[in-house]
Amino acid sequence: MINTSTRWPSPAKLNLFLYINGQQENGYHELQTLFQFIDLCDYLTITPNKTGKITLSPDIPGVKTEDNLIWKAATLLQQHTSSVLGAHIEIEKVLPMGGGIGGGSSNAATVLVALNFLWQLNLPNNTLSELGVRLGADVPIFVHGFSAFAEGVGEKLQPATPKELWYVLIKPNVSIATVDVFTHPDLIRNTPKQSLNALLDAPYENDCEKIVRSVYPEVDYQLSWLLEYAPSRLTGTGACVFAEFNSEKEAQEVYSLIPDNATGFITRGMNTSPLNHKLEEYKSLCKI
Numbered sequence: 001m002i003n004t005s006t007r008w009p010s011p012a013k014l015n016l017f018l019y020i021n022g023q024q025e026n027g028y029h030e031l032q033t034l035f036q037f038i039d040l041c042d043y044l045t046i047t048p049n050k051t052g053k054i055t056l057s058p059d060i061p062g063v064k065t066e067d068n069l070i071w072k073a074a075t076l077l078q079q080h081t082s083s084v085l086g087a088h089i090e091i092e093k094v095l096p097m098g099g100g101i102g103g104g105s106s107n108a109a110t111v112l113v114a115l116n117f118l119w120q121l122n123l124p125n126n127t128l129s130e131l132g133v134r135l136g137a138d139v140p141i142f143v144h145g146f147s148a149f150a151e152g153v154g155e156k157l158q159p160a161t162p163k164e165l166w167y168v169l170i171k172p173n174v175s176i177a178t179v180d181v182f183t184h185p186d187l188i189r190n191t192p193k194q195s196l197n198a199l200l201d202a203p204y205e206n207d208c209e210k211i212v213r214s215v216y217p218e219v220d221y222q223l224s225w226l227l228e229y230a231p232s233r234l235t236g237t238g239a240c241v242f243a244e245f246n247s248e249k250e251a252q253e254v255y256s257l258i259p260d261n262a263t264g265f266i267t268r269g270m271n272t273s274p275l276n277h278k279l280e281e282y283k284s285l286c287k288i
Contacts, residue, residue: 001048001085002118006282009274010042010110012101012267013141014169014235014242016162017204019191028137028153029182032193034204036147036162038267040169041274042103043092044070044110048118051086054078058091069135073108076131077115085119096263098175100238102142108135109142110275117279129155138236145276149196158196164269165244166251170226171263172218174239181237184211209234222262229254 015033022030054074056065065071070089077083089111095103112128115121125143132139137154148157181187188207212234213220219234223241226232230243230250245251251266258264 001050001120002286003048005045005047006114006118007043007045008110008114009278010044010095010103010106011037011142011270011274012040012095012103012106013037013138014101014167014269015206017199018206018208018236019199020187020189020207021191021193023189024153029189030152031150031154032191032199033150033154034147034160034162034199035141035150036164037270037273038101038167038169039270039274040095040101040265040267042095042107044107044114045090045092046111046114046118047088047090048115049086049088050084052078052084053086055086055088056091057088060091060093069104069108070111072135073111073132073139074115076134077112077119077121080131081119081121081123083119083121087115087118096171096175096240098177098238099171099240100176100178100234100236101169101240102138102236105132105136105138106142108132109139112139112143113275113279117282142273142275145273147271149199151193160196161271162269164271165246166248167242167244167267167269168226168230168251168255168258169240169242169265169267170222170258171240171265172216172222173261173263174216174218176212176216176219176237176239178237180215181208181211184215186214187211204231204233206234208237212237212239218261222259225259226254229257
């Protein structure tokens with residue numbers, strides 16, 4: 001065990017496109033999507049201990065500890081490895097909940113990666129990803145740590161290198177549960193599968209956008225506003241919408257005009273996760 005407190009980034013992601021190709025008997029949806037990380041992060045300060053207990057602070061309103069993906073991920077790792085070690089995890093929330101930018105899944109992945117290192121378990125990333133997919137379909141991409149084209153339910157990953165653009169990200173004043181989108185009767189579920197090259201050459205779209213815009217007028221309003229300035233769309237199945245820009249200056253100009261009834265961020269696309277960078281940094285420090 002590495003007996004010290006360390007601070008870990010838990011980055012958001014964007015779905016640069018998202019197509020739903022079918023639905024499995026277990027209810028999970030077959031999809032094709034292009035994931036890219038952004039430099040907007042939650043942060044987890046993790047202090048390992050020998051108590052065998054996982055404790056969190058502060059409490060997140062409306063979320064029981066045993067329902068928190070951070071606690072679930074740590075407990076799953078304990079059970080899988082029969083570890084008798086514990087940890088206290090302090091949470092700094094930056095990412096909006098229900099926004100479709102992967103906050104909960106990213107938190108789970110950060111815990112798996114960080115505790116695997118701090119508890120010195122030495123599990124390979126493939127094993128961590130297999131554990132992570134039990135917690136959510138997006139967890140493996142955050143463990144994997146590189147931008148990727150994903151298929152299946154999100155677990156089949158092929159490395160990709162989309163342009164690292166600047167984004168204006170807007171979170172309307174509404175939270176959207178993934179299950180509400182994926183269970184909507186009018187959701188498109190039969191978009192034909194295509195090769196990655198074909199998808200990269202076509203205009204990027206999100207099959208969930210039509211449903212979300214029809215059910216949540218706040219999202220429709222913000223997306224319509226943003227479309228006046230740049231190519232814009234919904235990310236994932238949440239409430240966040242984003243527009244892409246070639247420079248920080250262009251993004252700043254639009255960001256300064258965001259309506260008062262929304263939360264906004266300027267962020268940069270990253271094809272290597274900040275979590276990967278931090279893990280390599282801590283590994284180097286341990287070798288000194």
